[in-house]
Amino acid sequence: MTAHIQPNKDHACLIVHGPDQPGLVAAVTGLITRNQGNIVTLDQYSDNPAGGAFFQRVVFHRADLSAALPEIQADLDATLSPYGVEWTLTDQSIPKRMAILASTSDHCLLELLWRHRRGELPVTIPMVISNHTNTAEDVRTFGIPFFHVPSAGPDKSEAEAKILELLAGNVDFVVLARYMQIISEDFLQKVAVPVINIHHSFLPAFIGAAPYRKAKERGVKLIGATSHYVTEDLDEGPIIEQDVARVDHSMTASDLQARGAYVERAVLSRAVQWHAEDRVIRHGNQTIVF
Amino acid sequence: MTAHIQPNKDHACLIVHGPDQPGLVAAVTGLITRNQGNIVTLDQYSDNPAGGAFFQRVVFHRADLSAALPEIQADLDATLSPYGVEWTLTDQSIPKRMAILASTSDHCLLELLWRHRRGELPVTIPMVISNHTNTAEDVRTFGIPFFHVPSAGPDKSEAEAKILELLAGNVDFVVLARYMQIISEDFLQKVAVPVINIHHSFLPAFIGAAPYRKAKERGVKLIGATSHYVTEDLDEGPIIEQDVARVDHSMTASDLQARGAYVERAVLSRAVQWHAEDRVIRHGNQTIVF
Amino acid sequence: MTAHIQPNKDHACLIVHGPDQPGLVAAVTGLITRNQGNIVTLDQYSDNPAGGAFFQRVVFHRADLSAALPEIQADLDATLSPYGVEWTLTDQSIPKRMAILASTSDHCLLELLWRHRRGELPVTIPMVISNHTNTAEDVRTFGIPFFHVPSAGPDKSEAEAKILELLAGNVDFVVLARYMQIISEDFLQKVAVPVINIHHSFLPAFIGAAPYRKAKERGVKLIGATSHYVTEDLDEGPIIEQDVARVDHSMTASDLQARGAYVERAVLSRAVQWHAEDRVIRHGNQTIVF
Amino acid sequence: MTAHIQPNKDHACLIVHGPDQPGLVAAVTGLITRNQGNIVTLDQYSDNPAGGAFFQRVVFHRADLSAALPEIQADLDATLSPYGVEWTLTDQSIPKRMAILASTSDHCLLELLWRHRRGELPVTIPMVISNHTNTAEDVRTFGIPFFHVPSAGPDKSEAEAKILELLAGNVDFVVLARYMQIISEDFLQKVAVPVINIHHSFLPAFIGAAPYRKAKERGVKLIGATSHYVTEDLDEGPIIEQDVARVDHSMTASDLQARGAYVERAVLSRAVQWHAEDRVIRHGNQTIVF
Structure with missing residues (x-):
């Protein structure tokens, strides 16, 4: 049932990103071949074939990958520096470490924990942090540590400091699974890893608070949800994924919220x-998104 | 193929709309029964069972409907006036008269003409009016009159006056099928029939001009379209229907526009x-929407 | 969050089902009004306005419903017997009792338990029965009794007898949440309550076993799931709901199964x-389905 | 509006298909680079990284493509023959020639003609052939030749012979746009180009005739359509695309057919x-499908 998320032994993922140039794809694929790699999947995109930005993702298999990594990295440095592009090479057998921040709502949190247990998310989950305690038992039933960091009062700096202390060095990215606290710019800078949020509307519609109430008032016929990277501009970060569900006049704002939870x-x-x-x-x- | 849009001989549609009260449904259905009507479909909705607004739509069959209409209307007046609700009774064998206003884009216009020819829209189309001439031949191939009313220059009042002259007394509602001119408040008041518009975004996102360019810049993963009644507030009228289509990073603003045309x-x-x-x-x- | 599934105090649901006749709707709604009921929702359908079958569902509010029920039932008997239709009247404040039968897969089982805890399923769950033990702890974490009834060997009659013994008198309907055992005709007759199944294909395509493997072999571009009432004819019972998900050539049969679990x-x-x-x-x- | 289907001047499409082997991708991309090609899009898939079948599609830009084609083809022969794979190289500025066969239904036929006029289908349409005459005027309004080849009686060989005569040498593929005649094996062999059909069900459900009637009888909640290559086995050819639409109990078989037309x-x-x-x-x- 979990077949398509294998431990990915000896699989590497190479991301190349920079100015588009003739010969770049051949340079990358040639490099992989001469390093005994076998390409498994390859995606690429250029936002303007005449001098735009180039994006490539290659997954390749290489026997004894971990031993070969330094050599491949040196080759990448040498081969790609003339092109002025950036690259990252990741060993896919090493799952990313993901922390989840949550509040009282459990729908996004439990879905992530369940998909992880099912083997569908290639991550480890070192901790769940919540400003409430209602989900503690559920989280621990999944074998995941739960930390309660209350966040009452207008000054959030103490709570943020505690969270940063828990996260420091332990995570590769953070997920806000309906975490109902505004994240400060200071927190974002200090956490220094990507932070992914779920917003309960079809952004850019109904930006800010209470989107389901606003959606009811505007009389929309579809509601949506948006997952995006968090930046200092609230609800304005790069969108990763969106989806919608059909609603009708008979549904209250509460009904929209209940229906929307499944989209979120x-x-x-x-x-x-x-x-x-x-x-x-x-x-x-x-x-x-490749 | 056109089976579900019959001429609807001897079918009436009754809309009741007003404050919700116990007994209202029984009063309406009892009235239909004692007037020899047989209920075909019945929909109703109350936005708050405790004293909210009540909405009902009943389609019923009555042999010799046109002869019976005055009597039924008198009964409705007598029966429903104590409830303080509004009602309208329509003979469904009489199609509404629909005018279409268009510009250069043909996708919405041709779709309406084709669905009409196919027997799926219970309307007659007395005219298509455009501020361009490129669709004239297509329109006339469908056997529909085409009128060209140019709309150059900042002053639209002359064009609007000509359009009003063409419409006056001839139509029951107007459809803006990607008509790329702003409708004035004055026009709306004078035309005095419902005006339906299609906006090329998932309102309230990307209100105003150039929504596909804005959608591309914001990096959304779905684009949409919204049909609404036109009011004096641009893009703010009551929404009738919306839908979306999935897009991705590889699509240009032109690609979004081409994909969006099918949603529109x-x-x-x-x-x-x-x-x-x-x-x-x-x-x-x-x-x-029942 | 659970607003739209209220305890439904003093709400009754009336189902009427039989030969269509003029005046039937008025008779029903008049009856509700004279019994001090206030109609909340009303749906009806006739499969042929000229002498077909008629179906109606009315939810109405009646203060002190439980005291009034016998009187309303007597009125229904008297009023509807001339029409030769069947009716059932249900007090919506009394949730149905639902047993779940499961095997090793947890996705359907946990989803039902979670939606129930969330207040979105108006049922009580007196028990979960499985022919495996792997889900026991999860089930009990939700506060629901779990019974293990093994079903090894070709003769299922002993297992079925044990299950019948557990169910007898305790449930109003049974859900097969990916219960991977064939139900015998004998069981169906003895259980004497509706049994709902989920089949992992878009019926009638890929009837029988291993639908995801068959879907992969046929090269379909969508996979689906079907929920239906169980009858003595395997996978042939009345369909309640279906849905699909898009797949592509790159997905293995295991990938289809993983994707399909979310549809199921x-x-x-x-x-x-x-x-x-x-x-x-x-x-x-x-x-x-109203 | 037609931006994403450019004349594709100097763009070539290379398809490679055969046993998967290490180095194949690098060989192909290296070849393109040394022939002054710039890769625009690249898709690839292997159905089993350990010795399965390999599929690749590369679109590249090469200034003065038509002059360079013979040289590139020779290089492909030399470079790829050691790998034992098949390849085809197509000049994307040369549109494929598509014939359409139709009967009385116009929805698929007109949609193709309209999308073609809109610039969204990179084809020329040398002819439409129908066994009926009702669409002749519509077709010719689009500036496309229309040929009437009646097909009455049990013996279709004369009609097929006439159609083959019209097609011979003039088309690169044939589309059956709701052509309600069974195509013989003999015809398929003689036409010797791909034939694409649209079947009005979600194959493999409701194979054969009258699928909407069968769908109504089975009580499905979704109807579908399937486009596939025609092979000698009726409704069994390789599926290219499928989709579905939601239906409900209130719809007749005619309603399903009307709704289904939009999916088709x-x-x-x-x-x-x-x-x-x-x-x-x-x-x-x-x-x-890349």
């Missing part, structure tokens, strides 16, 4: 999976 | 059909 | 909710 | 576009 958990799960699989490349305020 | 024509066609079938009830800035 | 849990959940809310009427081998 | 025209249009863009590779009874 699906959208966030896909965004998290794609990020964990190195499928998402940020480019300005947009994303390339 | 489908959304507008559904909205027009529902309006023509008396399924849409306006309520403040929202719609009830 | 959604489809089964909707079918269960609609059944629990008395929205589904069986008619021959089909269903009316 | 969308599914067939996508299949035709993908085939015309060389995105579909047949592999046994399946397709790879």
Whole structure:
């Protein structure tokens, strides 16, 4: 049942990102071949074939990958520096470490924990942090540590400091699974890893608070959810994934919220999976999703 | 193929709309029964069972309907006036008269003409008016009169006056099928029939001009279209129908526009059909769609 | 969050089902009014206005419902017997009792338990029965009794007897949440309550075993799931709900199964909710879903 | 509006198909680079990284493509023959020639003609052939030749012979746009180009005739359409694309047919576009769609 998320032994993921140039694809694939790699999947995109930005993701198999990595990295440095592009090479057998921040709502949190247990998310989950305690038992039933960091009062700096202390050095990215606290710029800078959020509307519609109430008032016929990277501009970060569900006049704002929860958990799960699989490349305020 | 849009001989549609009260449904259905009507479909909705607004749509069959209409209307007056509700009774064998206003884009216009020829829209189309001439031959091939009313220059009042002259007394509602001119408040008041528009975004996102360019810049993963009644507030009228299509990073703003055209024509066609079938009830800035 | 599934105090659901006749709707709504009921929702359908079958579902509010029920039932008997229709009247404040039968897969089972805890399924769950033990702890964490009834060997009669003993008198309907055992005709007759199944294909395609493998071999571009009432004809019972998900050539049969699990849990959940809310009427081998 | 289907001047599409081997991707991309090609898009797939079948589609830009083609072809022969793979190289500025066969239904036929006029299908349409005459005027309004080849009586060989005569040498593929005649094996062999069909069900469900009636009888909640390559086995050829639409109990078989028409025209249009863009590779009874 978990077949398509294998431990990925001896699989590497190479991301190349920079100015598009003739010969770049051949240079990359030639490099992989001469390093005894066998390409498994390859995606690429150029936002303008005449001098635009180039994006490539290659997954390749290489026997004894971990031993060969330094040599491949040296070759990449030598081969790609003339092109002026950036690259990252990841050993896919090493799962990313993901922390989840949550509040009282459990739908996004439990979905991530369940998909992880099912073997569908290539991550480890070193901790769940919540400003409430209602989900503690559920989280621990999944064998995941739970930390309660209350966040009452207008000054959030103490709570943020505690969270940063828990995260420091322990995580590769953070997921806000309906964490109902505004994240400060200071926190974002200090955490220094990508932070993924789920917003309960089809951004840019209904930005800010209470989107389901606003959606009811505007009389929309579809509601949506948006997963995006968090930046200092609230609800303005690069969008990773979105989806919608049909609603009608008979539904109250509470009904929209209940229906929307199913969209939220699906959208966030896909965004998290794609990020964990190195499928998402940020480019300005947009994303390339391979 | 056109089976579900019959001439609807001897079918009436009754819309009741007003404050919710116990016994109202029984009063209406009892009235239909004692007037020899047989209920075919019945929909109702109350936005708050404790004293909210009540909406009902009943289609019933009555042999010799046209002869019986005055009597039924008198009974409705007598029966429903104590409840303080509004009602309209429509003979469904009489199709509504729909004018279409268009510009250069043909996708919404041709879709409406083709669905009409196919027997799926219970309307007659007395005219198509465009501020361009490129669609004239297509329109006339469908056997529909085409009028060219140019709209150059900043002053639109002359063009609007000509359009009003063509429409006056000839139409029951107007459809803006990607008509790329702003409608004035004055026009709306004078035309005095419902005006339905298709907006090329998932409102309220990307309100105003150039929504596909804005959608590309924001990096959304779905694009949409919205059909709504036109009010004096641009893009703010009651929404009748919306839908979306998935897009990705590889698509240009032009690609979004091309993909979006298919959403636009489908959304507008559904909205027009529902309006023509008396399924849409306006309520403040929202719609009830039965 | 659980707003739209209220305890439904003093709400009754009336189902009427039989030969269509003029005046039937008025008779029903008049009866409700004279019994001090206030109609909350009303749906009806006739499969042929000229002498077909008629189906109606009315939810109404009546202060002090439980005291008034005998009187309303007597009135229904008296009023509807001339029409030769069947009716059932249900007090919506009394949730149906639902047993779940499962095997090793947890996706449908946990989804039902979670939606129930969330307040979205108007049922009680007196027990989960499985022929495996792997889900026991999860089930009990939700506070639901778990019974293990092994089903090894070709003769299932002993296992079925044990299950019947557990169910007898305790449940109003049974859900097979990916229960991987064939149910015997004998069991169906003895259990004497509706049994709902989820089949992991878009029926009638890929009937029988291993549908995802068959879907892969046929090269379909969508996979689906179907929830239906169980009858003595395997995979042939009345369909309650279906849905699909897009797949492509790159996915293995295991990938289809993993993707399909999300369709299965959604489809089964909707079918269960609609059944629990008395929205589904069986008619021959089909269903009316209001 | 037609931006994403450019004349594709100096763009070539290379399809490679055969046993997967290490170094194949590098060999192909290296070849393109040394022939001054710049890769625009590249897709690849292997159905089993350990010795399965390999599929690749590369679109590249090469200044002065037509002059360079013989040289590139020679290089492909020399470079790829050691790998034992098949390849085809297509000049994308030369549109494929598509004939359409139709009967009385116009929805698929007109959609293809309209998308073609809009610039969204990279094909020329040398002719439409129908066994009826009702669409002749519409077809000719689009500037496309129309030929009437009646097909009455049990013996279809004369009609097929006439159609083959019209097609011979003039077309690169044939589309059956709801052509309601069974195609003989003899015809398929003689026509010797791909034939694409649209079947009005979600295959393999409701194979054969009258699928909407069968769908109504089975009480399905979704109907579908399937576009596939025609083979000698009726309704069994490789599937290119499928989609579905939601239906409910209130719809008659005629209603399903009317609703289904919109799915059919969308599914067939996508299949035709993908085939015309060389995105579909047949592999046994399946397709790879890039």
